[in-house]
Amino acid sequence: MADKKPEKKEVKKEEKLLTAAEKKKKKEEEDDLSEEDKELQEQMALLVTRTSDPEPSLRLASLETMVKEVRTSTSSMTSVPKPLKFLRPHYDTLKANYATAAEGPAKTMLADVLSLLAMTMAEDGTRESLSYKLLGSREDLGSWGHEYVRHLSGEIGAEFNARLAAAEAAAEAAKAAEGGDAPMGETKDADELLPLILGQITPFFMKHNAEAEAIDLLMEVGRLEELVQYTDKTNVDRISAYLSQLSMYVPEPEDAMVLQVAVSALRKLERYPEALMMAVKLQKDELVEEILTSCTEPLVQKQMAYMLARAGNRPEAEEELARIMDGAHTTEHYLELARDLDVVEPKAPEDVYKSHLEKRPAGASNVDSARQNLASTFVNALLNCGFGTDKLLLTEGNKWLYKNKEHGMMSAAASLGLILLWDVDGGLTQIDKFLYSTDDNIKAGALLAVGVLSAGTRNECDPALALLSEYASETSHPTNIKMGSLFGLGLAYAGSKREEVLEALMPIVVNDETPLEVAAVASLSLGLCYAGSCNEDVSQALMTLLMERDQATLQKDSMTRLICLAVGLLYLGKQQAVEVALELAKVVEGSVGEYLSLTLETCAYAGSGNVLKVQRFMSICGEHKEKDEDEEEESAAGGAGGAAGAAAAGGMPGAPPGAAGAAGAKKKEKEGDKLDKMAVATLGVAMIAMGENLGADMVTRSFYHMMQYSDLPVRRAVPLGLALLAISNPSNLAVVDALSKMSHDNDAEVASAAIIALGIVAGGTNNARVATSLRSLATYYAKEPGILFAVRLAQGLCHAGKGLVTLSPYHPDRSSCHPVVLASIVALMHILLDFNTLILGKHHFLLFVLACAIRPRMLVTVDEDLKPLAVSVRVGQAVDTVGQAGRPKRITGFQTHTTPVLLAAGERAELATDEYLPLTSVLEGVVILRKNPDHVPTTMDDGKASPSKDKDKPLPKINKPLSAW
Numbered sequence: 001m002a003d004k005k006p007e008k009k010e011v012k013k014e015e016k017l018l019t020a021a022e023k024k025k026k027k028e029e030e031d032d033l034s035e036e037d038k039e040l041q042e043q044m045a046l047l048v049t050r051t052s053d054p055e056p057s058l059r060l061a062s063l064e065t066m067v068k069e070v071r072t073s074t075s076s077m078t079s080v081p082k083p084l085k086f087l088r089p090h091y092d093t094l095k096a097n098y099a100t101a102a103e104g105p106a107k108t109m110l111a112d113v114l115s116l117l118a119m120t121m122a123e124d125g126t127r128e129s130l131s132y133k134l135l136g137s138r139e140d141l142g143s144w145g146h147e148y149v150r151h152l153s154g155e156i157g158a159e160f161n162a163r164l165a166a167a168e169a170a171a172e173a174a175k176a177a178e179g180g181d182a183p184m185g186e187t188k189d190a191d192e193l194l195p196l197i198l199g200q201i202t203p204f205f206m207k208h209n210a211e212a213e214a215i216d217l218l219m220e221v222g223r224l225e226e227l228v229q230y231t232d233k234t235n236v237d238r239i240s241a242y243l244s245q246l247s248m249y250v251p252e253p254e255d256a257m258v259l260q261v262a263v264s265a266l267r268k269l270e271r272y273p274e275a276l277m278m279a280v281k282l283q284k285d286e287l288v289e290e291i292l293t294s295c296t297e298p299l300v301q302k303q304m305a306y307m308l309a310r311a312g313n314r315p316e317a318e319e320e321l322a323r324i325m326d327g328a329h330t331t332e333h334y335l336e337l338a339r340d341l342d343v344v345e346p347k348a349p350e351d352v353y354k355s356h357l358e359k360r361p362a363g364a365s366n367v368d369s370a371r372q373n374l375a376s377t378f379v380n381a382l383l384n385c386g387f388g389t390d391k392l393l394l395t396e397g398n399k400w401l402y403k404n405k406e407h408g409m410m411s412a413a414a415s416l417g418l419i420l421l422w423d424v425d426g427g428l429t430q431i432d433k434f435l436y437s438t439d440d441n442i443k444a445g446a447l448l449a450v451g452v453l454s455a456g457t458r459n460e461c462d463p464a465l466a467l468l469s470e471y472a473s474e475t476s477h478p479t480n481i482k483m484g485s486l487f488g489l490g491l492a493y494a495g496s497k498r499e500e501v502l503e504a505l506m507p508i509v510v511n512d513e514t515p516l517e518v519a520a521v522a523s524l525s526l527g528l529c530y531a532g533s534c535n536e537d538v539s540q541a542l543m544t545l546l547m548e549r550d551q552a553t554l555q556k557d558s559m560t561r562l563i564c565l566a567v568g569l570l571y572l573g574k575q576q577a578v579e580v581a582l583e584l585a586k587v588v589e590g591s592v593g594e595y596l597s598l599t600l601e602t603c604a605y606a607g608s609g610n611v612l613k614v615q616r617f618m619s620i621c622g623e624h625k626e627k628d629e630d631e632e633e634e635s636a637a638g639g640a641g642g643a644a645g646a647a648a649a650g651g652m653p654g655a656p657p658g659a660a661g662a663a664g665a666k667k668k669e670k671e672g673d674k675l676d677k678m679a680v681a682t683l684g685v686a687m688i689a690m691g692e693n694l695g696a697d698m699v700t701r702s703f704y705h706m707m708q709y710s711d712l713p714v715r716r717a718v719p720l721g722l723a724l725l726a727i728s729n730p731s732n733l734a735v736v737d738a739l740s741k742m743s744h745d746n747d748a749e750v751a752s753a754a755i756i757a758l759g760i761v762a763g764g765t766n767n768a769r770v771a772t773s774l775r776s777l778a779t780y781y782a783k784e785p786g787i788l789f790a791v792r793l794a795q796g797l798c799h800a801g802k803g804l805v806t807l808s809p810y811h812p813d814r815s816s817c818h819p820v821v822l823a824s825i826v827a828l829m830h831i832l833l834d835f836n837t838l839i840l841g842k843h844h845f846l847l848f849v850l851a852c853a854i855r856p857r858m859l860v861t862v863d864e865d866l867k868p869l870a871v872s873v874r875v876g877q878a879v880d881t882v883g884q885a886g887r888p889k890r891i892t893g894f895q896t897h898t899t900p901v902l903l904a905a906g907e908r909a910e911l912a913t914d915e916y917l918p919l920t921s922v923l924e925g926v927v928i929l930r931k932n933p934d935h936v937p938t939t940m941d942d943g944k945a946s947p948s949k950d951k952d953k954p955l956p957k958i959n960k961p962l963s964a965w
Contacts, residue, residue: 044086052097059106091121111136130155157220163190206230231265273920281816289315303919310925312820326458330422337900343802348391349379374408375792381415382796413445417452444484451488455851464492469504490525495820520559527566531823558834564596568603578604595675602684607691620681679717686721723757728806729905730767752790759794766803806857824852861899872912
């Protein structure tokens with residue numbers, strides 16, 4: 001006891017010091033107060049004293065005065081109203097007065113005042129503000145101010161969930177007890193709070209431009225569907241934009257529910273085009289068809305048909321709309337854009353290579369000419385894609401076709417499809433003559449060209465199905481003809497889910513005697529055709545194929561990855577729907593099973609932004625394989641041998657000619673297994689994060705670290721992952737710079753992947769910076785035919801469509817994703833994981849999977865008769881205005897152009913005139929314009945004078961000397 005006495009004394013001493021300091025501070029504040037403020041302070045103290053008066057009328061009068069003072073006082077944005085400030089010291093006194101007060105209007109009013117004071121005076125977590133509000137009057141919350149309502153909404157959300165949790169716990173306790181007679185504590189009903197939420201707080205927020213706060217509160221209490229009733233034409237844009245953004249950050253199935261509410265809100269106000277894009281984002285075909293048919297205005301229906309053609313979604317519709325959705329108009333508008341930009345003239349690969357600028361080292365001419373001719377074939381096809389003319393293949397005599405050897409002729413013939421892309425009627429006549437060739441490779445290429453030509457469009461005659469299914473079903477045809485026809489079917493009907501394609505391809509997949517490469521190509525075609533469909537029959541057939549074939553053969557053959565990829569594409573973007581397939585995949589053993597499971601998971605969550613999945617795949621990427629003895633000896637040796645290998649891989653002058661070959665031979669001996677799960681996990685990280693900008697930036701930084709510290713399979717996949725995050729977006733300079741550094745990596749496969757990734761990042765943009773970098777790489781790797789092929793391919797991608805196309809699966813403002821384009825890009829990435837075996841081997845025709853990804857990046861405006869209409873538009877960088885107050889500018893750094901115009905990644909367009917009104921708020925692709933009935937012409941419109949009653953009178957003369965101006 002004796003020991004504790006000094007402690008008590010010390011505590012009392014500290015308390016005295018504190019109270020003395022407080023008194024001093026209070027005195028200083030009082031000295032600073034003006035006479036008016038002192039009077040107000042005394043008045044508030046008197047009113048507090050009177051709240052405990054035994055006379056009810058006096059108590060009520062004092063409270064009414066107090067409330068009036070608080071509500072009518074004005075304050076700046078950063079300070080508390082003075083009456084409220086002077087009431088704060090009396091918070092405990094008012095609480096005590098409330099406890100002893102008799103029931104009546106005075107007690108209710110005192111509860112309201114205490115609720116307001118509790119905002120700043122109550123301890124965290126006590127939710128006193130809400131408690132007193134529930135005891136007080138529940139009407140006219142807004143009269144206490146916006147900040148009070150915001151504070152109350154935060155407390156009410158927490159209270160609602162606490163009550164729900166307490167009720168669940170009580171129910172479980174009752175259930176656990178025998179007969180349900182367990183003593184239950186008193187639980188408050190959560191529904192008691194709903195009238196305050198739905199009747200007071202939400203309407204207040206909606207009325208005062210705080211839609212985001214209303215949505216957050218309704219999400220918190222699980223009543224988001226109630227939002228639709230408060231939506232009107234003044235707030236629907238802000239609501240739909242916030243909900244669209246919100247869907248990226250909530251887990252499933254809540255993300256679908258959020259988008260569903262946005263669709264309902266837009267449909268309520270007959271904003272059908274915007275509702276349609278939300279439904280496309282939801283990937284619900286029935287809802288898309290319902291929105292299209294529920295619209296009664298034919299012109300708006302046509303606008304939606306144009307949007308669906310661009311999004312690759314083609315529901316059943318009447319003939320005129322079906323024709324628009326088939327995409328037959330693409331070629332016409334694309335060539336119109338080319339004429340407007342004066343790029344119709346065909347170009348040759350040399351126009352891209354600019355060999356005269358390359359400083360070639362001595363002896364660099366001894367390259368593999370057949371391979372370089374094949375590279376020029378791909379460059380020529382990409383460069384002139386969709387234009388219908390070129391300088392190599394469609395010239396008289398078709399001499400270029402025969403400059404390619406054996407399997408190279410297949411890709412050369414198939415490249416015709418890319419040159420004639422989208423023009424099914426005109427293109428078939430030019431390809432037809434090659435179908436009767438006596439050379440199997442040319443015939444196979446022509447069959448593939450028919451499929452490539454039809455990618456992204458539909459034709460009522462279905463020529464691709466008629467021509468290709470015949471060759472696909474025949475068993476007597478050579479392997480390359482079968483592969484050409486099978487792959488052509490997959491490209492022509494990607495995303496269509498056609499039963500006829502299933503009937504043509506399934507027998508080949510299930511037949512045990514089918515060669516593995518043919519079965520793999522048929523599987524990939526099925527995966528493309530049924531992308532995102534979750535088709536169980538196809539899924540089981542492909543998994544059975546992986547189970548029944550010899551595992552050792554599957555592991556050694558790189559074509560196996562196409563079968564695994566096909567299963568993954570069936571569940572593209574479907575998230576939890578993949579769980580059953582993942583369980584089935586566990587039956588497949590070894591590295592094939594691991595590759596299959598990871599491919600399924602990465603495809604299912606592509607574009608979802610799921611953080612938990614990103615963490616899981618990153619942990620797989622961070623694993624380190626145990627090195628065997630040979631590898632350890634090599635790493636210990638290091639030094640000169642490593643430098644020689646690096647020099648050989650990099651194509652540096654002075655490297656021993658056999659160094660790369662010897663290293664490669666040793667490597668091949670060790671490499672039995674072609675499938676590596678770590679590479680798929682690396683791609684998976686990028687696939688998940690590519691859906692939203694924040695995640696993409698974070699993953700990009702992580703990839704830089706992985707490039708330094710991870711194993712070789714991860715390092716080889718990192719460039720492709722970076723390319724996924726910035727497809728057709730060379731303005732992302734950080735990624736471009738990183739890939740430029742990786743293109744000089746010691747490992748030849750890392751360098752090849754980085755070079756092609758550069759081409760994908762600059763895909764269809766003609767980016768000068770990347771083009772210059774690729775030209776210098778062509779000089780650097782002049783002695784390495786394999787890497788030089790990658791450089792040429794990247795140059796073709798960079799200049800694809802002469803700079804008029806995009807490879808990105810996302811719309812320029814990232815509003816929604818094109819599932820077929822995403823499927824083809826994912827397929828391309830898996831193919832590029834083994835660039836040396838597949839592309840530099842005999843299966844380079846797989847590169848034509850790009851045909852499904854290539855789309856014009858244009859904005860074309862048409863009038864009500866669907867005829868081209870040139871109008872002024874502002875094109876600038878899109879600004880994220882979600883959640884911002886007022887009407888902020890949606891673009892920045894804009895330039896004014898006349899349509900048709902090009903839209904780059906991250907750009908947005910707005911009409912620069914009010915003479916016309918667009919039928920959709922998202923200006924991309926083909927947009928129908930309608931005359932604005934409220935438009936008043938001015939002298940600025942097209943240089944025409946504004947009409948007036950005195951238009952026939954001559955203009956008055958202005959007698960003013962020139963110097964006066």
